[in-house]
Ligand SMILES: Nc1ncnc2c1ncn2[C@@H]1O[C@H](COP(=O)(O)OP(=O)(O)OP(=O)(O)O)[C@@H](O)[C@H]1O
């Protein structure tokens with residue numbers, strides 16, 4: 028046992044050295060036209076050695092360390108506690124949620140513009156993650172190209188407004204429906220595939236959409252993207268300093284207040300908030316409906332589900348389509364918030380981040396997913412100076428989660444169904 | 451009501467089922483018995499649409515159903531259980547029973563989101579039916595447990611209840627007594643007879659437990675190495691020399 032651990036720890040330390048020394052230990056320095064290779068300074072070398080030592084130590088005492096940490100975290104987290112009485116829990120939960128919602132409504136009037144902007148982004152990610160949660164968490168379909176539907180929503184709005192002058196409110200349902208249609212069309216051929224194959228094909232689809240957008244230069248502007256996407260209006264009132272479109276009035280003049288660029292940001296935030304709440308409520312409802320149960324049943328045991336008369340294609344397609352619908356929703360809001368979109372915003376990394384949110388939050392759990400969306404979006408902004416290491420931190424967080432809490436931050440809890448007693 | 455004519459199923463070089471025929475009438479319990487690997491489950495898999503048979507016909511209420519997709523066959527009222535219990539183990543017991551009643555989901559998406567009275571009424575009906583069958587198989591206290599946490603015998607009963615909430619015409623049970631203790635087997639015995647008597651469901655059952663088979667079956671079909679060996683009433687089968695030889699030879 029100990030010899031085995033020692034061997035393993037040595038191996039890990041050597042690997043650490045082998046990987047980190049060439050990456051950190053050498054620098055390419057440009058001298059005039061040549062580039063030369065120089066060794067790193069002493070501190071870096073010491074750090075590399077230290078890292079290897081830490082890895083060695085951790086691997087050597089791994090069982091004990093992991094054991095203690097699991098012991099520490101166990102009692103604190105909900106799953107093992109005595110279950111609260113069902114009605115009381117539901118009541119407390121709804122109070123807390125209402126409280127949070129009221130806070131979220133008034134909060135933007137007291138903080139800086141930057142935070143409101145960030146919060147809007149968080150809300151967009153919440154919508155995306157809730158949508159993907161349907162596909163991955165509930166229906167169990169690994170979709171790595173989810174960002175494609177997000178792109179469809181965003182580009183629908185951008186193109187419609189560029190060429191036809193369609194407003195945000197018109198584009199919102201159109202974008203979502205078009206994304207859903209894409210989901211349906213892609214779903215048809217693809218949903219026969221299982222697990223890994225499905226993941227690969229959806230990954231490919233995501234890339235195809237992005238590359239198409241990149242190359243259809245005369246329609247989408249290619250890598251240059253599309254700018255000048257209008258902000259939403261409030262009953263025909265615009266939020267800009269000057270009215271852009273005929274027939275509209277401007278918000279600050281109507282209400283006789285001074286113009287402030289913050290109005291626009293706050294308005295967008297509120298729209299995103301309302302849409303995110305709608306998304307959450309609708310999906311929550313779906314989960315308690317026959318469709319929602321069918322998604323889970325098919326994920327749990329496909330053969331049994333089919334033997335009970337559930338059509339595999341119909342159930343999977345519905346999950347895929349509904350997921351895509353909400354991505355389209357989020358895409359439209361995103362386009363409006365940025366005012367400018369390009370294929371850059373819809374790379375694979377984006378899909379990966381949304382997927383990570385779902386996994387971190389706990390597959391199928393709405394609260395968990397919302398918490399994870401907040402964490403994943405805000406933490407990198409708070410730790411700006413670490414931005415280079417963002418992916419590293421991200422990866423480390425994922426690994427840690429998988430080791431200690433593979434079921435996610437807040438695992439999905441089953442709803443309690445009251446039955447009438449039989450006489 | 452069900453007629454299987456010269457059913458054959460070939461897996462590559464292996465002829466797992468060879469010219470098997472059987473029929474089931476309304477209000478009847480028919481057993482299929484045979485040694486391990488005889489092809490009993492394969493016959494079920496063909497009947498429930500999991501396999502497309504390589505030969506023969508299956509008629510259900512006069513309609514040919516061989517090769518029809520599984521979920522459609524189940525909607526016709528031909529529902530089965532599995533040799534190895536297949537529950538939705540991370541869903542609760544009630545949810546298992548609700549899912550079984552969800553074959554037409556696309557029609558009520560919007561009314562469900564809006565929670566219309568019509569939708570609520572339908573949900574309540576499903577719930578009532580679930581509650582009824584939970585009571586019937588004695589699982590009411592377990593209603594909100596995860597199905598995977600039930601004891602084995604309870605899982606077996608839940609699987610039967612899950613079939614019954616779909617209101618089938620014909621129920622196919624694949625070794626329902628496997629892994630049950632004698633008391634549980636006796637309960638199962640009574641349950642199956644009551645399915646026939648009180649709910650007018652015909653039953654086809656595969657079973658190794660001879661006392662159960664002899665007790666409740668109206669007719670028995672014996673299969674050996676994919677081929678039909680004998681068929682008749684329990685008394686005829688008990689006296690049939692071929693059957694005795696096949697079974698004793700095995701044992
Ligand atoms: N999908 C399949 N592919 C290949 N061979 C199969 C397949 N399904 C069943 N078989 C073979 O067909 C034969 C009959 O199997 P089947 O499961 O029908 O037997 P059974 O009568 O149900 O036996 P048991 O009493 O053990 O359940 C076996 O030899 C089995 O290996």
Ligand SMILES: [Mg+2]
Pocket residue numbers: 490491492533
């Ligand atoms: Mg079998």
